[in-house]
Amino acid sequence: MAIDMELEAVLRPTQYPMPPYPPKVITLANGKKMVVRQAVREDVPEILKSVHPCLFIERDYYDIVSARLYGELLAWFRHRVKSEYCLMGQVDGYLVGVVNGRMENEKVGMSYHTLAIDRGLRIGSHLFAAKMEYHMEYLNQEEVLIVAESPIGFRRWMIEYPLEETKIPHELGGGDSWRLTREIYFKAKPRLVVGDRPVPPELMEEAEADIKFADDDTIRERIAGLKGR
Amino acid sequence: MRDVAVIGVGMIPFGRRDEDTLLEMLAYASLKALDDAGLGDKTVDAVYVGNMGGGIIQHQTAIASSLVDRLSLLPAAADVVENGPASGGSAVKNGVLAVASGYYDTVLVVGGEKMRETTGWRATDFVATMTHPQAEYIYGVTLPGMAGMFTRLYMEKYGVTREALVAVAIKNQHMGGLNPYAHVEMAITKEGIYDDHASIVNNPTIADPLHLYDACPVSDGAAALILCPLEKLKNPAKPPVVIAGFGQATDTHTLQEREDPTDLKAVTLASQQALEMAKLKPSDIHVAELHDAFTILEIAESEHVGFFKKGEGAKAALSGKTAFGGTIPINLSGGLKARGHPVGGTGVAQVVDIVWQLRHELPKERQVKNAKNGLTVNFGGFGNNVLSFVLRRVEQ
Numbered sequence: 010m011a012i013d014m015e016l017e018a019v020l021r022p023t024q025y026p027m028p029p030y031p032p033k034v035i036t037l038a039n040g041k042k043m044v045v046r047q048a049v050r051e052d053v054p055e056i057l058k059s060v061h062p063c064l065f066i067e068r069d070y071y072d073i074v075s076a077r078l079y080g081e082l083l084a085w086f087r088h089r090v091k092s093e094y095c096l097m098g099q100v101d102g103y104l105v106g107v108v109n110g111r112m113e114n115e116k117v118g119m120s121y122h123t124l125a126i127d128r129g130l131r132i133g134s135h136l137f138a139a140k141m142e143y144h145m146e147y148l149n150q151e152e153v154l155i156v157a158e159s160p161i162g163f164r165r166w167m168i169e170y171p172l173e174e175t176k177i178p179h180e181l182g183g184g185d186s187w188r189l190t191r192e193i194y195f196k197a198k199p200r201l202v203v204g205d206r207p208v209p210p211e212l213m214e215e216a217e218a219d220i221k222f223a224d225d226d227t228i229r230e231r232i233a234g235l236k237g238r
Numbered sequence: 239m240r241d242v243a244v245i246g247v248g249m250i251p252f253g254r255r256d257e258d259t260l261l262e263m264l265a266y267a268s269l270k271a272l273d274d275a276g277l278g279d280k281t282v283d284a285v286y287v288g289n290m291g292g293g294i295i296q297h298q299t300a301i302a303s304s305l306v307d308r309l310s311l312l313p314a315a316a317d318v319v320e321n322g323p324a325s326g327g328s329a330v331k332n333g334v335l336a337v338a339s340g341y342y343d344t345v346l347v348v349g350g351e352k353m354r355e356t357t358g359w360r361a362t363d364f365v366a367t368m369t370h371p372q373a374e375y376i377y378g379v380t381l382p383g384m385a386g387m388f389t390r391l392y393m394e395k396y397g398v399t400r401e402a403l404v405a406v407a408i409k410n411q412h413m414g415g416l417n418p419y420a421h422v423e424m425a426i427t428k429e430g431i432y433d434d435h436a437s438i439v440n441n442p443t444i445a446d447p448l449h450l451y452d453a454c455p456v457s458d459g460a461a462a463l464i465l466c467p468l469e470k471l472k473n474p475a476k477p478p479v480v481i482a483g484f485g486q487a488t489d490t491h492t493l494q495e496r497e498d499p500t501d502l503k504a505v506t507l508a509s510q511q512a513l514e515m516a517k518l519k520p521s522d523i524h525v526a527e528l529h530d531a532f533t534i535l536e537i538a539e540s541e542h543v544g545f546f547k548k549g550e551g552a553k554a555a556l557s558g559k560t561a562f563g564g565t566i567p568i569n570l571s572g573g574l575k576a577r578g579h580p581v582g583g584t585g586v587a588q589v590v591d592i593v594w595q596l597r598h599e600l601p602k603e604r605q606v607k608n609a610k611n612g613l614t615v616n617f618g619g620f621g622n623n624v625l626s627f628v629l630r631r632v633e634q
Contacts, residue, residue, distance in 0.1 A: 035436050036436045038437075039425055130424075131439055200438055236251075
């Protein structure tokens with residue numbers, strides 16, 4: 010598609026400076042190692058391949074979460090969103106989860122979505138925690154505004170941290186925002202934020218070599234199949 | 239009393255069965271058992287349905303009446319048996335009594351529950367409705383809460399460690415991975431749920447000292463069996479298995495009224511009755527399915543049944559005595575921990591799994607070689623209503 014760069018200069022939002030998120034590795038319940046690292050814009054088309062099959066899964070609001078995530082990542086890819094980032098989890102090179110958010114301004118972060126593509130291993134919890142870690146410890150923000158679209162999200166974020174209720178509207182619409190402050194984050198950190206740095210070189214190489222994807226049927230079965238974990 | 243044979247068994251895979259109603263699940267499991275029994279155009283005389291929550295979760299009562307109609311078994315007698323998480327065991331017992339007494343010749347027993355259509359906390363609340371309304375429930379007690387207190391006492395009294403609980407969780411989830419009917423098929427490692435610092439997130443505390451992987455999942459599922467008098471069994475296609483003994487005992491409704499809350503008297507009494515009726519000792523049992531709604535219960539029940547002395551169950555779990563290939567393999571189905579715990583279905587599913595063991599029909603990685611005697615414990619309330627069955631393979 011031809012792009013008029015003169016117009017693009019107007020349409021593309023300016024970006025806040027965003028220091029990188031240093032990758033880490035987390036041992037999951039099944040003993041596998043999940044590498045959590047920051048995606049770059051060029052990764053988006055590949056990531057969307059794993060998000061796409063989730064668009065049609067009603068269970069646990071996967072359809073809403075993945076449809077919105079799809080749009081947000083596409084907007085980031087096409088330079089239509091300000092200061093967005095995306096973190097991803099990989100096990101054996103395979104993409105198992107994606108989280109994203111953005112800087113509303115220098116002090117306030119806006120949490121977007123958390124999509125666990127493999128379930129039952131608390132991948133969503135780990136990645137959400139990594140997202141909050143990024144906002145608080147690397148972007149050095151004062152607070153993050155969060156909403157949940159699923160009961161599972163509500164349990165994981167609002168109750169487990171626990172977040173602070175506000176009357177501030179969230180960018181995603183829907184219910185009012187809940188707030189993670191620095192105080193709440195650092196209080197919750199010992200029990201919710203884990204991972205080791207640096208990532209062993211062989212794991213990092215495997216993750217960076219190629220983002221692998223499970224096929225659509227496998228993704229659907231993992232998310233909405235008969236078997237739980 | 240006539241000897242009662244199990245001539246057909248059936249189970250549907252446990253898990254999250256969004257597409258099926260409770261009635262459909264019960265019907266599928268029943269059809270499998272009827273088919274397994276090779277009843278052909280013969281019908282059954284009576285149906286006993288073990289179910290705890292149809293009235294609460296599905297807002298559907300008297301489901302036995304619906305089931306006989308759905309299965310075209312009219313005008314068979316049909317009853318729902320509700321006894322908390324021991325509903326399945328109680329349904330089996332009623333079926334056994336009906337056949338043993340000579341009143342009915344062919345009985346279908348089915349147990350099932352559909353629990354995943356509600357949220358986890360509502361499911362926990364539903365199960366807590368069996369606690370004492372004035373002395374326990376109003377204070378917010380839940381079954382995980384009770385199990386947590388029980389575990390703490392057991393640890394203090396018998397030196398049970400978290401490592402022992404972890405060993406049970408790993409063993410049962412490993413076996414679940416080998417069982418196509420199991421809800422949980424994911425293997426877990428000690429590193430991932432205990433050793434590594436990430437285990438604080440992977441395996442969080444749910445009711446101190448119990449953690450996430452110490453608890454069974456909330457499951458949908460159903461299992462069924464067909465009973466008939468052994469004397470009427472002519473040239474059976476499959477090795478007959480008889481209910482050689484059964485027992486049932488109760489204990490105080492509230493846990494705090496027990497002289498020693500770590501003493502599961504009803505488990506001891508029920509299993510003793512079952513073993514005495516079968517004229518067997520605990521050491522004669524080749525395989526057992528115990529009610530491990532929480533990992534501590536497998537350890538405690540293994541002692542109260544008499545497989546191990548008090549305080550030795552944890553050591554046995556750690557040393558592999560209760561694993562496949564051990565001296566008394568326990569929960570080779572994955573148990574409640576991994577096969578799942580659709581509360582009204584569990585007691586029936588345990589018997590079905592033991593029948594498969596005694597028929598020698600399981601794949602070699604789960605089949606106890608030459609197993610002849612098996613035992614189940616179905617634990618209702620927090621040990622206030624317990625059923626035990628001893629099953630025996632009849633050599634032809």
